[in-house]
Amino acid sequence: MDQSKFENLAKEFMEDLKKVSSLDDLESLRVKYLGKKGILAGLFGEFAQISPEIKKDFGRKLNQLKNNIESKLSELHSEFFAGTEIGVSQFEKTLPGKKPQIGHLHPIITQAIREIVEIFKPLGFTQVRHPEVDWDYFAFESLNMPKTHPARDEWETFFVKAPENKEYGKLVVSPHTSSGQVREMLKNQLPIRMLNISRCGRRQIDVNHIPFFFQFEGLAIDKNLSIANLRGVLDYFAQKFFGPGRKTRLRPFHFRFTEPSFEVDVSCGLCQGAGCRFCKEGWVEIGGAGMVHPNVLKAGKVDPKIYNGFAFGWGVERTYMMKAGLKIDDMRYLGENNLKFLSQF
Amino acid sequence: MNIFIPQSWLKDYIETDVSPVELAKKMSAHAFNVERTNEIKGDIVWEAEITTNRSDALSIMGIARELKSLLPKKDYKFKYKESKAQKTSGKDKLEVEIRDKNLVPRFSAIVLDEVQIKESPEWMRDRLEKVGTRPLNNVIDITNYLMFDLGQPMHAFDYDKIKSGKMILRDSRAGEKVITLDGMERELPQGMIVIEDGEGRLIDLCGIMGAKNSEIDENTKKVLLFVQVYDPMKIRRASMTLGHRTEAATRFEKGIDFEGVLPALWKAVEMSQELAGGKISSDLIDIVNIKPRSKEVEIDYEKINLLAGVEIEKSRADEILESLGFEIKGKKAKVPSWRLNDIDIPEDLAEEVIRIYGYHNLPSKLLAGEIPRLQPEKIFYWEGIAKNFLKHNGFFECYNYSASSCNAGENQLELLNPLTEKIACLRVSLIPQLTEVLDKNKGYAEKIKVFELAAVYLPRQNDIPDQPSRLGIAVKGVEYLELKGIIEAMLYNEMNIAQGAVDFEISKGENGYLTAELDFEKISQLANNDKIYIPISQFNSIKEDLTLVVPENVEYPQIKKAILAVDPRIKSLDFKDIYKNALTLSIEYLDRQKQISSDDTQKIRQNIFANLEKDLGVRLKK
Numbered sequence A: 001m002d003q004s005k006f007e008n009l010a011k012e013f014m015e016d017l018k019k020v021s022s023l024d025d026l027e028s029l030r031v032k033y034l035g036k037k038g039i040l041a042g043l044f045g046e047f048a049q050i051s052p053e054i055k056k057d058f059g060r061k062l063n064q065l066k067n068n069i070e071s072k073l074s075e076l077h078s079e080f081f082a083g084t085e086i087g088v089s090q091f092e093k094t095l096p097g098k099k100p101q102i103g104h105l106h107p108i109i110t111q112a113i114r115e116i117v118e119i120f121k122p123l124g125f126t127q128v129r130h131p132e133v134d135w136d137y138f139a140f141e142s143l144n145m146p147k148t149h150p151a152r153d154e155w156e157t158f159f160v161k162a163p164e165n166k167e168y169g170k171l172v173v174s175p176h177t178s179s180g181q182v183r184e185m186l187k188n189q190l191p192i193r194m195l196n197i198s199r200c201g202r203r204q205i206d207v208n209h210i211p212f213f214f215q216f217e218g219l220a221i222d223k224n225l226s227i228a229n230l231r232g233v234l235d236y237f238a239q240k241f242f243g244p245g246r247k248t249r250l251r252p253f254h255f256r257f258t259e260p261s262f263e264v265d266v267s268c269g270l271c272q273g274a275g276c277r278f279c280k281e282g283w284v285e286i287g288g289a290g291m292v293h294p295n296v297l298k299a300g301k302v303d304p305k306i307y308n309g310f311a312f313g314w315g316v317e318r319t320y321m322m323k324a325g326l327k328i329d330d331m332r333y334l335g336e337n338n339l340k341f342l343s344q345f
Numbered sequence B: 001m002n003i004f005i006p007q008s009w010l011k012d013y014i015e016t017d018v019s020p021v022e023l024a025k026k027m028s029a030h031a032f033n034v035e036r037t038n039e040i041k042g043d044i045v046w047e048a049e050i051t052t053n054r055s056d057a058l059s060i061m062g063i064a065r066e067l068k069s070l071l072p073k074k075d076y077k078f079k080y081k082e083s084k085a086q087k088t089s090g091k092d093k094l095e096v097e098i099r100d101k102n103l104v105p106r107f108s109a110i111v112l113d114e115v116q117i118k119e120s121p122e123w124m125r126d127r128l129e130k131v132g133t134r135p136l137n138n139v140i141d142i143t144n145y146l147m148f149d150l151g152q153p154m155h156a157f158d159y160d161k162i163k164s165g166k167m168i169l170r171d172s173r174a175g176e177k178v179i180t181l182d183g184m185e186r187e188l189p190q191g192m193i194v195i196e197d198g199e200g201r202l203i204d205l206c207g208i209m210g211a212k213n214s215e216i217d218e219n220t221k222k223v224l225l226f227v228q229v230y231d232p233m234k235i236r237r238a239s240m241t242l243g244h245r246t247e248a249a250t251r252f253e254k255g256i257d258f259e260g261v262l263p264a265l266w267k268a269v270e271m272s273q274e275l276a277g278g279k280i281s282s283d284l285i286d287i288v289n290i291k292p293r294s295k296e297v298e299i300d301y302e303k304i305n306l307l308a309g310v311e312i313e314k315s316r317a318d319e320i321l322e323s324l325g326f327e328i329k330g331k332k333a334k335v336p337s338w339r340l341n342d343i344d345i346p347e348d349l350a351e352e353v354i355r356i357y358g359y360h361n362l363p364s365k366l367l368a369g370e371i372p373r374l375q376p377e378k379i380f381y382w383e384g385i386a387k388n389f390l391k392h393n394g395f396f397e398c399y400n401y402s403a404s405s406c407n408a409g410e411n412q413l414e415l416l417n418p419l420t421e422k423i424a425c426l427r428v429s430l431i432p433q434l435t436e437v438l439d440k441n442k443g444y445a446e447k448i449k450v451f452e453l454a455a456v457y458l459p460r461q462n463d464i465p466d467q468p469s470r471l472g473i474a475v476k477g478v479e480y481l482e483l484k485g486i487i488e489a490m491l492y493n494e495m496n497i498a499q500g501a502v503d504f505e506i507s508k509g510e511n512g513y514l515t516a517e518l519d520f521e522k523i524s525q526l527a528n529n530d531k532i533y534i535p536i537s538q539f540n541s542i543k544e545d546l547t548l549v550v551p552e553n554v555e556y557p558q559i560k561k562a563i564l565a566v567d568p569r570i571k572s573l574d575f576k577d578i579y580k581n582a583l584t585l586s587i588e589y590l591d592r593q594k595q596i597s598s599d600d601t602q603k604i605r606q607n608i609f610a611n612l613e614k615d616l617g618v619r620l621k622k
Helices: A003-019 A023-034 A039-047 A052-080 A090-094 A107-123 A150-154 A179-185 A227-242 A294-299 A316-324 A331-335 B020-030 B060-067 B122-130 B138-150 B232-242 B247-254 B258-276 B301-308 B314-323 B346-357 B378-392 B431-440 B480-494 B520-526 B556-564 B598-616
Strands: A126-128 A133-135 A159-165 A169-173 A192-201 A212-222 A248-253 A258-267 A283-292 A308-315 B002-006 B014-016 B033-040 B043-049 B076-078 B095-098 B106-113 B154-158 B166-171 B177-179 B185-187 B193-197 B202-205 B223-229 B285-288 B296-298 B327-329 B332-334 B448-455 B458-460 B463-466 B469-476 B514-519 B542-549 B570-579 B582-589
Touching: A003 A023, A003 A052, A023 A039, A023 A052, A039 A052, A107 A192, A107 A212, A107 A227, A107 A316, A107 B378, A133 B463, A179 A192, A179 A212, A179 A294, A212 A227, A212 A316, A227 A248, A227 A258, A227 A283, A227 A308, A227 A316, A227 B301, A248 A283, A248 B020, A258 A308, A258 B346, A283 A294, A283 A316, A308 A316, B002 B060, B002 B122, B014 B060, B020 B033, B020 B043, B020 B060, B060 B076, B060 B138, B095 B106, B095 B285, B106 B258, B122 B138, B138 B154, B138 B247, B138 B258, B154 B202, B154 B258, B177 B202, B193 B232, B223 B258, B232 B247, B296 B346, B301 B314, B301 B346, B314 B327, B314 B346, B378 B448, B378 B469, B378 B480, B378 B520, B431 B448, B431 B469, B431 B514, B469 B480, B469 B520, B480 B514, B514 B520, B542 B598, B556 B570, B556 B582, B556 B598, B582 B598
Parallel strands: A126 A192, B095 B166
Antiparallel strands: A133 A169, A159 A169, A192 A212, A212 A308, A248 A258, A258 A283, A283 A308, B002 B043, B014 B076, B033 B043, B106 B223, B106 B285, B154 B223, B166 B193, B177 B185, B193 B202, B296 B332, B327 B332, B448 B469, B458 B463, B469 B514, B542 B582, B570 B582
């Protein structure tokens, strides 16, 4: 095949192109030249049979022609959608884009926890995780709750069928993140600023409780820590998590593993602590806190004469629901994995 | 536990101009949370939560005593007057035999004769109703009333029903039966405190409830008033075992003010005389078996200031402690009898001082000091990466309970006290619950992808279970290679793990479900952000696709190996598509020394075909 054949073909195409008056014409033209049985396909078919000497040149020209035709067709195609610089029709512009399918992260186990971790990070609190199934010793006894202590009743503890350990007692599903306190101290790395976020379990299931849930617990052990420091950390958290202007307050309470012990309230977001119909007293309870009891420090092999500390902790689920103002009427939704529920987050 | 505090009743003990609203605020801020304020019959009734360590405040008098420390002296007057001992004598005797002194540290009783059983006066019925108790008759009401008034549970027997005027206080024997006041017959285990009369009948299930056979009725003439201190642990165990938690039992098990016993008994006598016309007809019985030792605890003023984070003057600290009933003796504080169970160490005193000083009066300061050295564990970072990756590939994250039914795998640890059968055994795999999620959400979409990243619980000998983090994946309506591709992209691209370093298997389940469970501990160990830089070649590569016909019994890694072994100029080889037995691969050729030509690639290609055919019988598709 010689040079002129390609030139003629190019001319012929340009003539055809001039005759195009509709998108249908354009498509017929495309099929004529570029279709499976089109002119160019025929030429590519010849390619295999021609002599090697001219093969290279033939191939180059053929490709050139093909590119030329493609670009002309495409240009004309764009002209049919005039006034649209990016080659998109006015209608197409009004269509929604084709989205990739995106999934959802769980509101509690990921979204809430991430937020909490990020808030405590600048304060030097490092995220850890401690066993979710643990010895009675870490869940209770080392926390200043001897074997028969009535305070244990407050936790509806799940017990695990397993032989008792001579030193550490029964196997339990950890009912609170405080089980991590002594374990953290036993790492023997002082000072401590721990943020333990773990699954816990209690024998409770109703609108307000699910049997397996997440708690987060802060623990700071250092020299000369005070309740003022605890307040500082809690206020910082409240402002970052719930929003500027939100405050916390401590009320006296009793836990065996802290002395003094507190309940922590956060000021209501609606009335800022003045009292309104939603919160009644201006404050909403979020969790517990306290200064670590010397007996707990001792159990963690920390010398209470030199070190002291504070701890605070509460449920991730409830805290998140309070923040988001999400009126989730039944906590059990959180563990049901109904995709209609999860897709909202 | 929660108690009810009617303001009209509280006024028996306090005199103040401070409004109930203000008082409630102070209570909550310094002592006990007033959870609700109710109005009953024109009276304001608080419902307050009394913490477990403060049995001394489970009464109206106890609350009034606490309020004393919260208000300036000029605003407040505490009006409690102990009832005085009266002269006792009479013909009525009670023979008491205590088998084990530890059971009952203090035993006191007195008999009243000529008692008239009738309805209590209106004011008393009214008060009992406000604290949630049903009035019965004057004598029983007096015992209930004084429990709420002074915090001392007490009991009244019909003296004539105690055969031979004898009481034997002992441990119960297994299988013994008693019909309690509520009419229930209860079979007792061994080791509950009971009282037997002279004829061997059980007449009291101590600390829990009296027995029917000795109860006060409308014909009762002689009343035995009965005030005790029992071994708290025994009472607790008994009430837990019987599943019967009475107001009395909860007070007994938290500890009773030893010094409050006689004043309560005398007040009961006084009230009985007044409201039932009784007359003392016996000597006072007061047996002290174990007298609690008085306690002095060091006041560590320095520690108080350290804990508070602000200076509280010594005089202020002392004043607070005194207002709470402590006696200051130099650097020590003598603990009042009603706080003996609760105050042991200097920190306990610090709490008392600081809470009355006011937590809201403390500053709010962030932490100073050394930043801990502990580095965050890698796994949290990689969990975040994996979760985001999966989310952007259309997965829903799930949250399943740590326990499941007991048929969800081998070697599941059982819960001893499960709530339901559905959550009775700890999980050893994440997959069963995830497939359940697919089942439950069948109608949601054609294609569903879910995952959970959580621990499983694998039993170990004499240790807590191993609790490795796993990534469980389950999909519906997704092709095998698509799922495999997602997992591989996560591991080998997103997490930069060496190709093939993680073993995982995709299983096919019912309904075309595909599942996989990956060891996330291992993944997070292998995952990294290390980058290796290979200088970019100045020469261009040539890419082409090859479609091969693959005979049976040949595996992809063999093909890949056979091709890559042909020539170092094969820069990369990627799987592109498979249709029946036609495998399309894309190959990239690059020579780092010079520009590679189509002649070069043609030669390499020939060698590839030769190699494939010779070793594996794989040919180019025609």
